[in-house]
Each structure stands twice: as structure tokens, then as C-alpha cells.
Amino acid sequence: MLAASWRPSGERGLGYVMAKIVLAGFNIDYEVLQDIRNGGGVPEFVTPETISAAYARISRDPTDVGELRRKSRNEVLKARQSNAAIVFGMGHHSVAEHAVFNFDITDVSRLAIEALESHRLASYTEKSQRYIKLDEDFVLPAEIEQAGAADPFREYMARSFFRYRKLVDALTSSGMDEKLAGEDARYVLPLAVTGQLGMTINARSLEHLIKRLASHPLSEVRELSTAFLDVAGPVAPSLIRFVEPGHYDLHRYEAAIEAARALPTIPASDGPMETGPESTVRMIACDPEGDVFILATLVQGVINRGLGPAIEWVRGLSTEERMKVFESITAGMSIHDPMPREFEHAGMTFEIIMSAAAFGQAKRHRMASITTQPYDPSLGITIPKSVYAASLANFMIEAFDDAHRMVDLLGGPSSALAGYAWLNANRRRCVMTLNLREFYHMSRLREDGHAQWDIRDIASRMSRTVKRAFPVCGSLLGGKDMVRDAIRERNRKAGID
Numbered sequence: 001m002l003a004a005s006w007r008p009s010g011e012r013g014l015g016y017v018m019a020k021i022v023l024a025g026f027n028i029d030y031e032v033l034q035d036i037r038n039g040g041g042v043p044e045f046v047t048p049e050t051i052s053a054a055y056a057r058i059s060r061d062p063t064d065v066g067e068l069r070r071k072s073r074n075e076v077l078k079a080r081q082s083n084a085a086i087v088f089g090m091g092h093h094s095v096a097e098h099a100v101f102n103f104d105i106t107d108v109s110r111l112a113i114e115a116l117e118s119h120r121l122a123s124y125t126e127k128s129q130r131y132i133k134l135d136e137d138f139v140l141p142a143e144i145e146q147a148g149a150a151d152p153f154r155e156y157m158a159r160s161f162f163r164y165r166k167l168v169d170a171l172t173s174s175g176m177d178e179k180l181a182g183e184d185a186r187y188v189l190p191l192a193v194t195g196q197l198g199m200t201i202n203a204r205s206l207e208h209l210i211k212r213l214a215s216h217p218l219s220e221v222r223e224l225s226t227a228f229l230d231v232a233g234p235v236a237p238s239l240i241r242f243v244e245p246g247h248y249d250l251h252r253y254e255a256a257i258e259a260a261r262a263l264p265t266i267p268a269s270d271g272p273m274e275t276g277p278e279s280t281v282r283m284i285a286c287d288p289e290g291d292v293f294i295l296a297t298l299v300q301g302v303i304n305r306g307l308g309p310a311i312e313w314v315r316g317l318s319t320e321e322r323m324k325v326f327e328s329i330t331a332g333m334s335i336h337d338p339m340p341r342e343f344e345h346a347g348m349t350f351e352i353i354m355s356a357a358a359f360g361q362a363k364r365h366r367m368a369s370i371t372t373q374p375y376d377p378s379l380g381i382t383i384p385k386s387v388y389a390a391s392l393a394n395f396m397i398e399a400f401d402d403a404h405r406m407v408d409l410l411g412g413p414s415s416a417l418a419g420y421a422w423l424n425a426n427r428r429r430c431v432m433t434l435n436l437r438e439f440y441h442m443s444r445l446r447e448d449g450h451a452q453w454d455i456r457d458i459a460s461r462m463s464r465t466v467k468r469a470f471p472v473c474g475s476l477l478g479g480k481d482m483v484r485d486a487i488r489e490r491n492r493k494a495g496i497d
């Protein structure tokens, strides 16, 4: 059974609903479909396992792959045995990636979505709190009921939705577009608010996800794990097998917490810092010779020489000469083109203080490595400029105080339950490590005019420090709308349409 969600909205009636995971789809051998279409009936086992089993054999069996699939289809139980032996016996795990599942996930808290989407080898499309005016749905987890705090929590959520509506109304009356008003008003809502999403994931990642979610401190997240297993496990039992969390999953951080108690309270090392009311971005580390490395690997890749001489050659170039190499390599690119793979050879690490609303967007960049602390009330809250302009900042501070009181009732800021009460405005520290290629992608999307202001602020602050660190290879950073003209002009000058 999944966590109960509370639906106070009049239209749908008062009461609890259960979070739901529905298996929306999975891949099957196309010839099974054709047989069904041709009146052959539905076979006893309809499963993606046969494709994994057939592909697993390709490496050692010279039989045509179509024939391997046919054999797998006709002998599903044998295919399952073969998966068990090859995937788990031999450790040839990547063959489980040929089985892919789609899930509808509804009535799940924003907090649990954070846990879910921390699994990067999957695809998510999520209801946006930017574009959709929110219903008054929230999760009331079993722990809060067991702690006897259900009534105060419901009352807290009712006050939060009241503030959200008031903020939407006040911002709209101050002349703001209703959609934008909703976008900013959501900063006052707690992370217990529900969302819905579609998720696509392969069997290998799914097995890992089920195991990791099962070790989570929140029952809502553990129940998601059970639900995934319940709906997908029977479809591909030979690929989703080892789902019990072990000691490593359950106790990974405990010894570290003990060891870290001795940590002195000194701030992070002095990297270049960009700070403002919305966010604080500090570059903690970057490749000191990132430009040299990227240009050298680009040059070395196209001529038959070692990397050493290429590095020495780039080191000897002036900034203008390096810029010429960079321009020749990126000539003809459009704002939609990714930077070449060589841009992955320069990396950087940031410490970023950001709101939950901004984190909800930053976490979607799967090619970055992101780790977080819990939300920390001592970092304050992010108050949208529109709220200041409408003289409603006190309203948000009142919401923060209310969240604080609720968190105290739930066991204090270090309790895992606190996350349900904290607001989209609450902040946390994140560490983000990424390479320059991925940062270009993030910058194009998140510095662009379509991006939401909070994540745009973060991306712009990051961009400023990256341009200082990589003055040549970072010189084309910027949102699509910011660099479109510059890129066209460069191409025009180079005689490329």
C-alpha cells in the first residue's frame, strides 16, 4: 500500500487517495505483436525478457540474430534461465538494458519525486508546478499519522494552500500574468504537495532503483519501491531479481556521519563565488588547464600525433591563437548543436545554495553528478522578486515560520520527515560536478529566456565563473536567445550559412 494523499478539494470530495504506479508499457518482440494481429492469439508469456536473452547470445552464438529471437520467443522459460545465467551468473548486466518499461506515477509527493529522479539512467516527464495551477493535493505519510501529527499537518497544509491562493490573487491583482503568478506563488508550498510523472527505464536501472528506494528512510519512498516491483517484477522476473537492500545500501552513510562529527565549521575553500538573493554559486574546483586540454584533444584527434605534443603546442599559443583554433573547430555550429565530445575532457565542481524550486529543475540534468544536503533552514529562503515588489515578503516569512513550527513537531530539521514540511522556497547546498560539454547544454537551456528565473540565475552565475576558468572554450556559453545572433554572425563571417 502506498502513502495516503489527502484531497481536500471540494470537486473530488474529502478523503485519502493512494499514490499509484501503473505499468503503462514495456517492449516486446515485434513478431509477437504480428502473430497476435494475424490471429495467432496472445502467448502465455508476453515479456521483454526474450529480447534480452536473444541479444545476450549474440556475443557467443553465430546464429542469425533474428533466429536467436525466434528461439527465445518459442522457449520463454529457457530464455529466462539463460538470462539468470548470463546476466547474473556471468555479470553481463548490460543485456538487461534491452528490456524497457514505462510507468504512470501519480499522487506522489515532490519530496519522493526527488528520491526517484536521483536515478539518472531513466527518462522522466513531470507535471510542472510552473505551468499548471495546483490542486490542493498532498501526501500524508504514515510516519506523520503514527506520530499523532496528522491533524496539525493537515491544518498546516490547509494554511499553505490558503497562502498559495492569496499569493496568486495578490500577484495577479498587481498586474502579473496568472501563469507567472502561479509560478512564483508555489514558493510558499511545501514539498508534501503531490505531482505526477511518466517514467521510462530499462530493467537494469529499474532493479537498481527498486533496491535503492527500498533502503530510503521515508516509508512513501519505500512503498514506491514495492509498487515498482509488484507491477514490473512479474513481467520480467529473470531480469529484476536482486532487489533486497544490503548492509551497504542501508548503512552507507552512518559511519561517515560519526567520522564527520569532528569536522570544524569552516566555510568551503575559496573558489570564485557568485552570490545574490536567489542563489550562491561557488566554483570549488576546475581543471586548471581546461582550455589547453580541450583544444589539444581536438587537435590530436584529427592528426596522427600523441596527446603530449598537442598539449605542448596549445600551451605555446596566445589566447588569440587559441581562439582561432576554437573558432575553426566550432565553425558552422548552430545553437542546437552540442559541443564536440572533447569538451568532456575539462571538468568543474560547484557548491550551490539553491531553493527547492530550483533544485527540482537542476536535478533533471542527468549528465551532471549532483549530491545534496537536506534542506537547511539556516540558509534562509528564496523570495521571488515579484513577491517583494507586491510587498508580500512578510507573507512568505510567515510561511517559513509556520514550516519551522511544523518541522519541530515532526522531529526537527534533521528528521527525514522535515522535508515534507519545507517549502519550495527552502534552500539546500548541492555539489554539482560536470564537464564543459554538459555545462554548455545546461547553459543553452537554463540561461535562455524560456527558463524559470531561479534556475536561470544559477546557470548565469555558473556561466560567469566558467567563462573566467575557460576563457576560450567557454566563450560561446549562454542561453539560446543570448548566443543565436553571435553564432550566426560568426558563421556568416566564415562564409557558412
Ligand SMILES: Cc1cc2nc3c(=O)[nH]c(=O)nc-3n(C[C@H](O)[C@H](O)[C@H](O)COP(=O)(O)OP(=O)(O)OC[C@H]3O[C@@H](n4cnc5c(N)ncnc54)[C@H](O)[C@@H]3O)c2cc1C
Pocket (backbone or CB within 6 Å): 122, 123, 124, 125, 126, 127, 128, 131, 364, 365, 366, 367, 368, 438, 441, 445, 446, 450, 451, 452
Ligand atoms: C523551459 C523548460 C521547461 C521545462 N519543462 C518541463 C516540464 O514541464 N516537465 C518536465 O518533466 N521537464 C521539463 N523540463 C526539463 C527538461 O525536459 C529536461 O529534463 C531538462 O532540461 C534536462 O535536459 P536534458 O534531459 O536534455 O539534460 P541531461 O539529462 O543532462 O542530458 C544531457 C544530454 O544527454 C543526452 N541524454 C541524456 N539522457 C538521455 C537519454 N536517456 N536518452 C537520450 N539522450 C539522453 C541528451 O542529448 C541530453 O540533451 C523543462 C526544461 C526547460 C528548459
